[in-house]
Amino acid sequence: MAVLPEQVIYMDxxxxxxxxxxxxxxMMPYLTQFYGNPSSMHTFGGQIGxxxxxxxxxxxxxxGAEPSEIVFTSCGTESDSTAILSALQTNxxxxxxxxTRVEHPAVxxxxxxxxxxxxxxxxxxxxxxxxxxxxxxxxxxxxxxDDTAIVSVMWANNETGVLFPxxxxxxxxxxxxxxFHTDAVQAVGKIPIRLKETAIDFLSLSGxxxxxxxGVGVLYVRKGTPYIPFMNGGHQEHGRRGGTENVASIIGxxxxxxxxxxxxxxxxxxxRALRDKLEQGLLSTIPKSLLNGHPxxxxxxxxxxxxxxxxxxxxxxxxxxxxxxxxxxxxxTSGSLEPxxxxxxxxxxxxxxxxxxxxxxxxxxTAQEVDFVLATLPGIIAKLRALSPFWEDQ
Amino acid sequence: xxxYTDKVQDHFINPRNVGEIEDADGVGNVGSLACGDALRxxxxxxxxxxITDAKFKTFGCASAIASxxxxxxxxxxxxxxxxxxxxxxxxxxxLGGLPKEKMHCxxxxxxxxxxxxxxxxxxxxxMAQGEVVCECFGVTDLxxxxxxxxxSLTSVEDITNxxxxxxxxxxxxxxxxxxxAETVEGTAGLPAGxxxxxxxxxxxxxxxxxxxxxxxxxxxxxxxxxDIQLVDVDGDFVTVSLRGAxxxxxxxxxxxxxYVEKKLREQVLESLIVxxxx
Numbered sequence: 001m002a003v004l005p006e007q008v009i010y011m012d013x014x015x016x017x018x019x020x021x022x023x024x025x026x027m028m029p030y031l032t033q034f035y036g037n038p039s040s041m042h043t044f045g046g047q048i049g050x051x052x053x054x055x056x057x058x059x060x061x062x063x064g065a066e067p068s069e070i071v072f073t074s075c076g077t078e079s080d081s082t083a084i085l086s087a088l089q090t091n092x093x094x095x096x097x098x099x100t101r102v103e104h105p106a107v108x109x110x111x112x113x114x115x116x117x118x119x120x121x122x123x124x125x126x127x128x129x130x131x132x133x134x135x136x137x138x139x140x141x142x143x144x145x146d147d148t149a150i151v152s153v154m155w156a157n158n159e160t161g162v163l164f165p166x167x168x169x170x171x172x173x174x175x176x177x178x179x180f181h182t183d184a185v186q187a188v189g190k191i192p193i194r195l196k197e198t199a200i201d202f203l204s205l206s207g208x209x210x211x212x213x214x215g216v217g218v219l220y221v222r223k224g225t226p227y228i229p230f231m232n233g234g235h236q237e238h239g240r241r242g243g244t245e246n247v248a249s250i251i252g253x254x255x256x257x258x259x260x261x262x263x264x265x266x267x268x269x270x271x272r273a274l275r276d277k278l279e280q281g282l283l284s285t286i287p288k289s290l291l292n293g294h295p296x297x298x299x300x301x302x303x304x305x306x307x308x309x310x311x312x313x314x315x316x317x318x319x320x321x322x323x324x325x326x327x328x329x330x331x332x333t334s335g336s337l338e339p340x341x342x343x344x345x346x347x348x349x350x351x352x353x354x355x356x357x358x359x360x361x362x363x364x365x366t367a368q369e370v371d372f373v374l375a376t377l378p379g380i381i382a383k384l385r386a387l388s389p390f391w392e393d394q
Numbered sequence: 395x396x397x398y399t400d401k402v403q404d405h406f407i408n409p410r411n412v413g414e415i416e417d418a419d420g421v422g423n424v425g426s427l428a429c430g431d432a433l434r435x436x437x438x439x440x441x442x443x444x445i446t447d448a449k450f451k452t453f454g455c456a457s458a459i460a461s462x463x464x465x466x467x468x469x470x471x472x473x474x475x476x477x478x479x480x481x482x483x484x485x486x487x488x489l490g491g492l493p494k495e496k497m498h499c500x501x502x503x504x505x506x507x508x509x510x511x512x513x514x515x516x517x518x519x520x521m522a523q524g525e526v527v528c529e530c531f532g533v534t535d536l537x538x539x540x541x542x543x544x545x546s547l548t549s550v551e552d553i554t555n556x557x558x559x560x561x562x563x564x565x566x567x568x569x570x571x572x573x574x575a576e577t578v579e580g581t582a583g584l585p586a587g588x589x590x591x592x593x594x595x596x597x598x599x600x601x602x603x604x605x606x607x608x609x610x611x612x613x614x615x616x617x618x619x620x621d622i623q624l625v626d627v628d629g630d631f632v633t634v635s636l637r638g639a640x641x642x643x644x645x646x647x648x649x650x651x652x653y654v655e656k657k658l659r660e661q662v663l664e665s666l667i668v669x670x671x672x
Contacts (some may be wrong), residue, residue, distance in 0.1 A: 062584060133637065142577070309427075309453065310453065311430065311431065311453060311454050311455050311458075312455075313396075313455035313545075314454065314455055314456055314459060315408070317403075317406065317456045317474070318407070323406065330430065331430040331457070337430070337530075337531070337554070337561030337562060338430075338530075338561070338562055339430065344626075347625040347626070347635055347671040349623050349624065349625060349635075350427045350428040350624070351427055354427070354430045359420050385452055386412065387409060387412055387452055387453075387459060388451060388452070388453040389423075389432055389433070389434040389451035389452065389453055390427055390432070390453055
């Protein structure tokens, strides 16, 4: 049975977001009348190139970058792979990568595979995090060697929202002549970014995390940074990424970036206040619940809370009865048999790791929705705890 | 999103027979917090060897709860001899099927039933006496061989779906492949009674460590305003985090090595090494 959008309380915006109505409006002409190929010689197709360049300008503006530094891709994952593989190819004599233990699978699995499928030609340092998810900067400095080709560290963690000091890390890497990439998929649109004022070489973003559609991403490549394309083909993106442009989605992403700039203040005031109310309400009314991640060094929209002695999938499915959408770091929801690698890296105890729920809000959430979740969740947790063989001992 | 049948959803949202029978005749405990699912099954057996009551408590996902719930319904009024013959497939079928990645939930139900019956009859559990193949989830070769045979498994992925073996670090993949080949060719055999060499499984190790920490170590540290939490067990390496007053105490290292490690070595395993999670 279908669940309609107006029925749901959507608090899973770190997974994906709704396409903003303004974004869809901007896209529609390119899905209907203006179907030309921007590479064509005729005006009907060629004029679309101008629209793409306007989107490029809008995206660069949100990032504090130059339009020429924006390369369109199909998703955040493609951007990540492009940046990291480019850095390894342009530094053929270097075989070391530095990353963290809490990266998104797009970076984590690429690094794992680089290590295992190349007969250990490449070796990877995965920086640990503290119990609150924060990186140890001393460890980072010590990890850099003359053999390090690239550092890839996410700007904001998708599960906990914890922010990493990537600007400072990029500066440190630059001093050592090491390229720096950041997966900023969760950060773009939520916190101010001025790439011009940083030493970041590569930044990945994904359209569908900021109210543009799925299937479009961006790789920022700093002017002057050596670059080798991942997708080879035609001359699109000045030969930096082959393949006919996903025109409508690119136009949509441009519009989404304009909206994000307009709404950033709201994200950091109203959305943050909703998140804080939700978080504090849950922590204070539900016993044995705890916050995962640093309380302040965090995105304004994300709250990751563990409810001890209950299992995440069971919580989510009960929430689903009320059409409340969120996600969990439990083993059962990941399709693997182990809980989230992020929570494990933070040393979240077993009693809590399996019962973690991530709420991620957006500007479309309301105070009424937060109140509804606050009224509903304690009953769900109590019901599941009544079933749990571990709870009675508490 | 898992494709659960209406039956699974019903038993999950409205679980039957939740709780514990106070004067139970048989108790079966399987799984652990660390593994992500656990089930405590209690049964009542009358003079005619009929199961008159069954109750459960489960920590786990929807299919674990539903498997436990439907099992208790099946057991009520069943002859003990019949209950002994129940397989995981019977449980899955009673739910109208389970996603294949969730078949281990039905296996957990069957194992709890076996444990409860063994507890009632006083018999030894044969499956636990095998040699541990998957260290992460404490799965023995006997359990794997049985799952392969009874469910006609054909791949390592199947084995993981049914027993969880191989679902953690993946180091046992080679062994699982070998067991699969042996079993399918019919050369591997269930034991004819003689128990094999018994060693502590990772699961038993974790449980025992948890128990010693909760029973002895925690109360002692709490007297000084401190606290301790078990973070991870990897082989012989036990990672704990010291909390409260212990966290900033200059002698926390001494506490860790001279007290925590010593206690765990005495009571669990001589080879354990305790480290603090920083």
